[in-house]
Amino acid sequence: xxxxxxxxxxxxxxxxxxxxxxxxxxxxxxxxxxxxxxxxxxxxxxxxxxxxxxxxxxxxxxxxxxxxxxxxxxxxxxxxxxxxxxxxxxxxxxxxxxxxxxxxxxxxxxxxxxxxxxxxxxxxxxxxxxxxxxxxxxxxxxxxxxxxxxxxxx
DNA sequence: GCCAACGTTGGC
DNA sequence: GCCAACGTTGGC
Numbered sequence: 001x002x003x004x005x006x007x008x009x010x011x012x013x014x015x016x017x018x019x020x021x022x023x024x025x026x027x028x029x030x031x032x033x034x035x036x037x038x039x040x041x042x043x044x045x046x047x048x049x050x051x052x053x054x055x056x057x058x059x060x061x062x063x064x065x066x067x068x069x070x071x072x073x074x075x076x077x078x079x080x081x082x083x084x085x086x087x088x089x090x091x092x093x094x095x096x097x098x099x100x101x102x103x104x105x106x107x108x109x110x111x112x113x114x115x116x117x118x119x120x121x122x123x124x125x126x127x128x129x130x131x132x133x134x135x136x137x138x139x140x141x142x143x144x145x146x147x148x149x150x151x152x153x154x
Numbered sequence: 155g156c157c158a159a160c161g162t163t164g165g166c
Numbered sequence: 167g168c169c170a171a172c173g174t175t176g177g178c
């Protein structure tokens with residue numbers, strides 16, 4: 001069982017959008033970064049816990065909790081000529097991009113990026129590092145416990 | 155809207 | 167393999 005932080009632009013899929021989807025589940029398609037892909041393909045397991053992070057918005061930060069609800073499988077959008085995620089180099093036999101499904105667990109009182117930065121216990125978090133752009137990052141179990149114990153208010 | 159940081163591409 | 171150019175991310 002691992003812990004992750006996954007970024008989503010709320011204008012794309014917000015924590016409330018996720019809560020209202022069928023099965024409260026979304027296919028995490030469209031990741032086109034190799035490191036993020038490798039995390040999904042090689043390390044994520046069904047049941048892994050996810051901090052659902054709102055990025056590129058007025059108050060960036062953790063907006064909810066989710067879980068990985070499927071193993072990684074080929075991202076369908078790479079084969080779709082009409083998708084902005086179409087990849088001409090990907091084939092059905094050798095897919096290049098993968099995604100998992102992510103299921104809503106709960107919405108929380110948002111924990112802003114500024115709030116996260118206030119805690120020395122979290123200073124190692126990838127999302128707090130300068131210049132960080134990776135949309136999927138592992139979360140240390142100690143960091144996860146700290147966040148749940150001290151920062152999550154339902 | 156600005157711009158720093160980063161990943162990718164492609165010429166050589 | 168180097169590296170400049172380019173496109174994207176995402177906080178502010």
